[in-house]
Amino acid sequence: MIWNEHHECMDRQPLAELQGERLRNMVERIYLRVPFYRNKLQEMGIEPGDIRSIDDLKTLPFTTKQDLRDNYPFGLFAVPQQDVVRFHASSGTTGKSTVVGYTHNDIQMWSEVVARSLTMAGVTKHDIIQVAYGYGLFTGGLGLHYGAEKVGASVIPISGGNTKKQLQLLEDFGSTAIACTPSYAAYLGEAIMEEKLDRSKIKLKAGIFGAEPWTEEMRAQIQQLLGLKAYDIYGLSEVIGPGVSMECGVQHGMHVFEDHFIPEIIDPETGEVLPYGELGELVFTTVTKEALPLLRYRTRDLTRLHVERCDCGRTLVRMEKCVGRSDDMLIIRGVNVFPSQVESVLLEMSETRPHYLLVVERENNLDTLEIQVEVEDQFFSDEVKELEGLRKRISGNLASLLGLHASVRLVEPGTIERSQGKAQRVVDKRKLK
């Protein structure tokens, strides 16, 4: 089944024409309504009328996460507040989140691309889908929710966590599809084994998993534990949320919904556009989004794009699983974490910068984050309650900034390895590649 055959199976030439037209329209909009973009374009001597086809995309300036932070909260919005019907946000350094906004039409478009995604996983109105992504500022829960309603499936908006309840509803409601992070899916699968649930009562046939990196080994494990077919979904809130691209039944890469999000692969050093098939940084231009249109947004995700037609019949390009980042962002239990955020918390608590290390591991399929902090003179007290208090304060401040629990371990000065030049801040022991 294909949700929107017209757009998903369009010949490449008409698709390019549609993209060109939408791009031109988008550049006009942001030139008129977003001073940030108008200034940038004027500096480069570009007028909206210069955009004649999709080939002109490469002449346009990039947008970065830093631009979003600099214009926090609404500086890059292209519509007045009365036209915004929803906000989402991701965690940011020292309390500054990346805020994204949606108009009514944006929510419709988002629902459309998630409906296409769910259809790729075989979800129809005959399905019961358990949406176990977090609901709230995170885009996962509500993104899947609206798309699933658009498909006509029966949605269980259970949100993340509460494993006992998840298992009970899997059994009692007979959910046929589930959407959550892959690590949580594996965790649920193991809980089913441990609780010795009656497997014949579990009716799951499809899982829509994303928001964090995962491997083919994990896919095999989840499929075996939950008895379903596991599909990879990709997205980021800046572009829309989940539903930027999605794997079809052929499972040979994730189809990018190019009529809304135009992907490019660039050399992260030079910014030069690379041909299909080459590894580089993924960049998106959101040509239809109204509230927060982004021009050539640098995702920092490293991957490849393939344009050869897929056996499923779709003509949309396929992106490979991301192989890494061109910055130091970590994704831990679906939460984006930058070492600089940890540093900002530590700096708030002392005058000098302590040596610290983030240690990420995966235990029982759940990611754990440990922050090691060297106890130097500024932190050291000879009273246990002071040191324990320090540890709890660091942990509490991190939890409120990141929305993620991290355990804090105090270590002796000099025990964290110093490398030549750039300090090593992260040890990722998860085997994801």
Next chain:
Amino acid sequence: MIIKQLSVFLENRAGRLTELTGILAENDINISAFSIADTTDFGILRVITGKPELAEKVLKEQGFAVKITDVIGMIMPNKPGSLHHALQILTDNGISIEYMYAFASGDDRASAVIRTDTPQKAIEVLQLHKMELLKAGDVYQI
């Protein structure tokens, strides 16, 4: 009457304490009193040594987090009720103890090292009650 105690942060790691005592031995620094507060991940060693400034310097050079903490030392008869008597004096005067450790020296006397937020006041009230206190010069050579 204030005694300089060294406080050292130690990770719970096999052999770590031995490394520390080795450094003190090499530098000919005698240990007079010694106590460890431990948690699951780390411990805090509290130690009274001869030449405390030298001890601090050599330990810091070897990468330990070291701090000098002011404590007081008290001498009591080694017999039932004498510690209770001393603590009662401190309690009656509103002096709270952060931590303490005590040791009997084999003869008829026992000593206690006491850490409080108000060491000067503790010294005054103990002296007022005729309690014997250790002098810095003595204690570094106990």
